[in-house]
Amino acid sequence: MKAMLLREVVSLKQNEAPLSFTNTSEPQTSEGEVLLHVTRCGVCHTELDEIEGRTPPPQLPVILGHQVVGTLESDSLLSNTQDLAPALQKGQRVGVAWIASACGHCEYCLSGQENLCPEFKATGRDINGGYAEYMKVRADFVYPIPDSISDSEAAPLLCAGAVGYRALKLCNLKDGHSLGLMGFGGSNHIVLKTAKYKYPDSEIFVFSRNPQEREFALSLGAAWAGAIDEVPPQGLGAIIDTTPVWGPISAALKLLKPGGRLVINAIRKEEVDKDVLLKLDYPSQLWMEKEIKSVANVTRADVREFLQLAAEANIKPDYQEFELENANKALLEMKQGKIRGAKVLTI
Ligand SMILES: [Zn+2]
Ligand SMILES: [Zn+2]
Secondary structure, three states: OEEEEEOOOOOOOOOOOOEEEEEOOOOOOOOOEEEEEEEEEEEOHHHHHHHOOOOOOOOOOEOOOOOEEEEEOOOOOHHHHOOOOOOOOOOOEEEEOOEEEOOOOOOOHHHOOHHHOOOOEEEOOOEOOOOEOEEEEEHHHOEEOOOOOOHHHHHHHHHHHHHHHHHHHHOOOOOOOOEEEEOOOHHHHHHHHHHHHHOOOOOEEEEOOOHHHHHHHHHOOOOEEEOOOOOOOOOEEEEEEOOOOOHHHHHHHHHEEEEEEEEEOOOOOOOOOHHHHHHOOHHHHHOOOOEEEEOOOOOHHHHHHHHHHHHHHOOOOOEEEEEHHHHHHHHHHHHOOOOOOEEEEEO
């Protein structure tokens, strides 16, 4: 099968084409797993963190990609998994998200927080992902895709959308409270669409270094859009930061209203400007019960809930398609901040 393989952890500055296009053997499923014929795979900023070693894959080579859409190929093993996934049928359209598995019996798994499980395994990092024609996956970690959502639309919903949805839930926003979005790429543009549906009376303020992204935000209904260091006309009840650096955290803390919460939706931050943290000013950036919370991974419930919400509210991502062979180009554009909506590989 065709696949894009990551063979070594490397900075994109040193190697602008870290993935190699290869013909490799199809995965062999074991009990409890299903084989997926992949049609689309979303490109996520986390792939850059894997390639550059901020969250390195435990084994190389590996196939990246954790926003996978495809059809179920195997039916021979379905009889083994019917307790876990009774609705799955051969030919059915399903998605795979970042969560590839969790232990199922720790305190976190038993309390609806399988995203925090110490044995959490990630798709496209700890197991091979969707930058390939086929992938195997545990049958109880796939999600039927609602009919009204196309394959290309569904792919970005599986991480950018679902983790963004988790971030939005963690904001504890009430309708009418103002929301800030720092960074406006694959995830936050879907968060904006979701927030407008869930919190119709809330105004949304978007911060981006890129003027095209600011224009894009206004076209989607943001009340205001400015550069990362610009000050909006009012304080903000909650802010979601999706940027890879630290400056926006410092900026966001200043903009939060008393009791406000900053939610950091980034698996890792780059080290470049970390020294801004030493200059944090306690009275203006931390006092008055301001909170900082990170978003870690995603649960299956988040993905299911979000797919349902997306179908109900007709939330569709804006996306650009790239052929599988051009995955390096998509990743490089993401690194360079050339982003409008989400990027999706067609396979
Ligand atoms: Zn992702
Ligand atoms: Zn667990």
